[in-house]
Amino acid sequence: MAEDDVVFVGSKPVMNYVLAVVTQFNGGAKEVKILARGRAISRAVDVAEVSRARFLLDVSVKNIQISTEVLNTDRGETNVSAIEILLGK
Numbered sequence: 420m421a422e423d424d425v426v427f428v429g430s431k432p433v434m435n436y437v438l439a440v441v442t443q444f445n446g447g448a449k450e451v452k453i454l455a456r457g458r459a460i461s462r463a464v465d466v467a468e469v470s471r472a473r474f475l476l477d478v479s480v481k482n483i484q485i486s487t488e489v490l491n492t493d494r495g496e497t498n499v500s501a502i503e504i505l506l507g508k
Contacts, residue, residue, distance in 0.1 A: 480505070
């Protein structure tokens with residue numbers, strides 16, 4: 420999997436990320452990884468489901484991983500939840 424086949428989900432609207440996922444698959448990618456942290460996790464799940472159900476009917480969820488990442492902030496260390504959703508043909 421190329422590093423280009425990764426979509427980082429943040430605070431933009433869901434359809435922006437869906438377009439990125441669809442573009443990756445239409446460009447020849449066999450797998451696309453959707454990554455998100457914190458409050459963007461629910462948006463990442465929406466991206467995966469909208470992509471799969473409406474635009475990429477031949478794509479399925481291959482793997483889902485959840486984890487906790489430690490971030491160093493100005494107030495010290497903070498634990499943040501993270502998710503990685505792997506979509507593939």
